[in-house]
Amino acid sequence: MTAAHAADARKSGFEFMQPSTQALQKDDTQNPAMLWVKDGEALWNKPEGAAVKSCANCHGEISRMKSVAARYPAYSSTQKKIINLSQQINLCRVTQQQASAWPVEHESLLGLEAAIAKESRGLPVAPPAQSQLADAQMRGETLFNQRIGQVDLSCRDCHETLAGKKLGGNVIPQGHATGYPIYRLEWQSVGSLQRRLRGCMTAVRAEPYAHGASELVDLEAYLAKRGAGMPLEAPAVRP
Amino acid sequence: MARTLITVPRTAKRDEIIEIRALVQHSMETGYRRSSEGDLLPRDLIRRFTCRFVPGAVANANTASTAGDLIFAATFHAAIAANPYLSFNLRATTSGTLVFTWEGDNGLAQSDTVNLLVA
Numbered sequence: 441m442t443a444a445h446a447a448d449a450r451k452s453g454f455e456f457m458q459p460s461t462q463a464l465q466k467d468d469t470q471n472p473a474m475l476w477v478k479d480g481e482a483l484w485n486k487p488e489g490a491a492v493k494s495c496a497n498c499h500g501e502i503s504r505m506k507s508v509a510a511r512y513p514a515y516s517s518t519q520k521k522i523i524n525l526s527q528q529i530n531l532c533r534v535t536q537q538q539a540s541a542w543p544v545e546h547e548s549l550l551g552l553e554a555a556i557a558k559e560s561r562g563l564p565v566a567p568p569a570q571s572q573l574a575d576a577q578m579r580g581e582t583l584f585n586q587r588i589g590q591v592d593l594s595c596r597d598c599h600e601t602l603a604g605k606k607l608g609g610n611v612i613p614q615g616h617a618t619g620y621p622i623y624r625l626e627w628q629s630v631g632s633l634q635r636r637l638r639g640c641m642t643a644v645r646a647e648p649y650a651h652g653a654s655e656l657v658d659l660e661a662y663l664a665k666r667g668a669g670m671p672l673e674a675p676a677v678r679p
Numbered sequence: 680m681a682r683t684l685i686t687v688p689r690t691a692k693r694d695e696i697i698e699i700r701a702l703v704q705h706s707m708e709t710g711y712r713r714s715s716e717g718d719l720l721p722r723d724l725i726r727r728f729t730c731r732f733v734p735g736a737v738a739n740a741n742t743a744s745t746a747g748d749l750i751f752a753a754t755f756h757a758a759i760a761a762n763p764y765l766s767f768n769l770r771a772t773t774s775g776t777l778v779f780t781w782e783g784d785n786g787l788a789q790s791d792t793v794n795l796l797v798a
Binding site for chain 1: 682683684686700702703704706707760761762764
């Protein structure tokens with residue numbers, strides 16, 4: 441182990457899981473998220489929309505999506521805002537395929553996102569150097585440190601100050617979003633990072649931001665900066 | 680059509696014990712849960728899983744669900760988690776086709792076949 445590795449106190453949520461749950465993630469033949477990946481890989485080559493174009497028509501083989509998931513959220517020059525990977529997929533769908541955008545947490549959207557994210561597995565989280573993204577990361581950091589809800593907790597209170605301690609029967613992870621979209625045992629399905637963030641907000645009895653809200657994307661951008669350099673493990677399994 | 684992930688070695692030596700893994704996408708809705716509006720969510724379960732082995736030539740898809748030897752079967756109930764995963768072993772004796780079938784509520788009848796070559 442290198443010195444840089446030893447000095448890094450950051451741990452993936454994987455480290456906090458029970459061995460049986462870790463085994464599910466480590467083996468693609470057991471990981472239920474691979475069902476969504478299989479669906480996404482089929483969608484990659486399927487012509488859609490009025491343009492009758494598939495993802496592959498523009499991008500080629502899905503293996504060429506390697507390292508793409510590692511850079512999102514990122515600034516979109518056409519949208520003039522920060523967007524995450526699922527928003528980029530829907531953007532392609534509307535502008536290139538001329539199809540209607542998938543609703544949030546749609547099975548097909550999660551499938552494509554999981555299939556694309558899988559191509560970056562093992563690569564370090566690498567947010568691009570963009571001034572607009574830096575602004576979003578700062579806004580996200582403010583949200584991360586902001587106490588919210590009737591329980592009056594910030595993300596930092598649990599996932600930094602109390603990380604590694606117990607909440608009920610569960611160990612509190614450090615909150616590094618390196619495995620999204622994830623198969624969560626509690627959901628019994630695949631879900632996005634925004635779904636997870638909204639779940640935490642409800643748990644502290646705050647009003648969660650709407651799906652796709654810029655605040656959630658800002659939080660995602662900060663989490664990517666906070667986890668920069670950590671290996672992606674999508675699609676991960678979480679309890 | 681349910682999505683499935685079946686893992687079987689393509690080839691096996693004679694009398695080798697091989698591991699077969701079968702994962703299927705299914706909500707396994709218990710029939711006890713309620714929606715956020717308070718309505719009971721209708722029960723939707725896989726009831727039975729079978730794996731049959733048809734020796735010799737590739738099995739005909741139409742007769743596949745009853746042909747051959749039953750090598751593994753399971754009856755599922757409401758307490759089984761969504762997207763059930765099963766793993767079991769088979770002693771490979773001859774080449775043939777493995778036929779996997781999931782049957783359940785709402786007319787679920789999903790069949791998949793995998794060829795096995797025994798050398």
